[in-house]
Amino acid sequence: VNLFLGLKRAEKVLDSSENLSAAQIRRALQREALAVLEEDRNVCQRLGEWGAGLLENGSSVITHCNAGGLATGGFGTALGIIEAAFRQGKIARVYACETRPLLQGSRLTAWELKEAGIPVTVLCDSAAAWLMRTRRIDAVMVGADRVVRNGDAANKIGTYALAILARRHGIPLYVAAPLSSFDFAISSGRDIPVESRSGDEVIRGFGSDTAPPGVDVFNPAFDVTPYALVSAFVTESGVISPPYKRSFTKLRNSVHRNSSILENNG
């Protein structure tokens, strides 16, 4: 969603630059891009501070996929929270699910956390349940590609499983979602189209075949976590706790004015 919002803003600049030279258009686009970057940094920072407020000192947190500085302009959304919480002494360790098939968790998230000096442990996605059962885990912290009107949240495949496992083990699941990722045009997760990606990502993902050639593959790009499994949403304007209906209606009415109506909600 955010990528397309950025492209829309660039398009808008183009639309209003009919009388400008190529060089002027280039400068206008660059200004707009830098404004987007600056806003994104600001959003990540505020979101991070709000989210850090949800964690106690010495927390161990599971995260999935990459919602960090490589995916945003700032420190990231889920990782922005972890970063802010770490600076406050609240993070003992982050468990990064490797996130098959493309391994954003082990390749990107683990790298970002290591660079930031935050203790990180990588695990196979399938080991998260056993991790929850055998070690103290205080929270699951994930990002979202899109949050729709009822609070259902689309995110990288595997998030839905983590949400069920977290609930089963009494661990809160927090979804870090900048207001720009809320999509109120869609009423529930049932109406979110889920992209099916090439099976090769799964069975040829490492430069060699890992399954018999021609085998059928189920490879959805993401899944949808029902709002009932989300303990809270963290936005740049505050934390939204259940029940979501009232807060989301308020948010829906205010989001275009970029109001801070949510700040009292945490």
Add this chain to the structure above:
Amino acid sequence: VNLFLGLKRAEKVLDSSENLSAAQIRRALQREALAVLEEDRNVCQRLGEWGAGLLENGSSVITHCNAGGLATGGFGTALGIIEAAFRQGKIARVYACETRPLLQGSRLTAWELKEAGIPVTVLCDSAAAWLMRTRRIDAVMVGADRVVRNGDAANKIGTYALAILARRHGIPLYVAAPLSSFDFAISSGRDIPVESRSGDEVIRGFGSDTAPPGVDVFNPAFDVTPYALVSAFVTESGVISPPYKRSFTKLRNSVHRNSSILENNG
């Protein structure tokens, strides 16, 4: 467990062959090995028939890791059931979780099923929850490394997650376990030692680094599924349904006599 039982039997042959020549010992060991193979084939076949009785026509089944002909003397345990059910027209499709980190599901199970002409779809372990939510899945069918006295079952890492996810979606989870894998010396899953394996299996599993060097890794070889999440155990002597306590006590008393006391339990 089964591997060590086989080794014990070979040892017993050796122990009773003091007065034999090397050639005679070799023949005795070979006879014993062939007997183990024949018994295993027999066990798999009977187990398969019992398990097939649990499935309705046209079932879609999820399986994890490899409990097939490559791991046993016959058609396998979980796959033996699938094979028997397929011959009875009861299998529409098998979904094979790839089973990170060593990919036994995509490398072995998918290959075995394809060879047997059984429709198979491979998926990332993390996609199983979304599969359960979006397609009709009738059962999860897994093997077991060890089943202990209260019914807790150790199996490849990821099985515990699948068990939770299956329960959440109202899908039965069946554990295929030959009587030889029951270990009544251990009272509950809490006392099963879980092997931690090298982190390289996770972050160097495909001939190249998939995480920053030196990163910490959580890589348990297997996990333990609590008996309460197992809908039934399938053995070569019959199906054991909950509550397990009474059946397991009977089984414990009869297992050395290899009795068929369980056959009425299905």
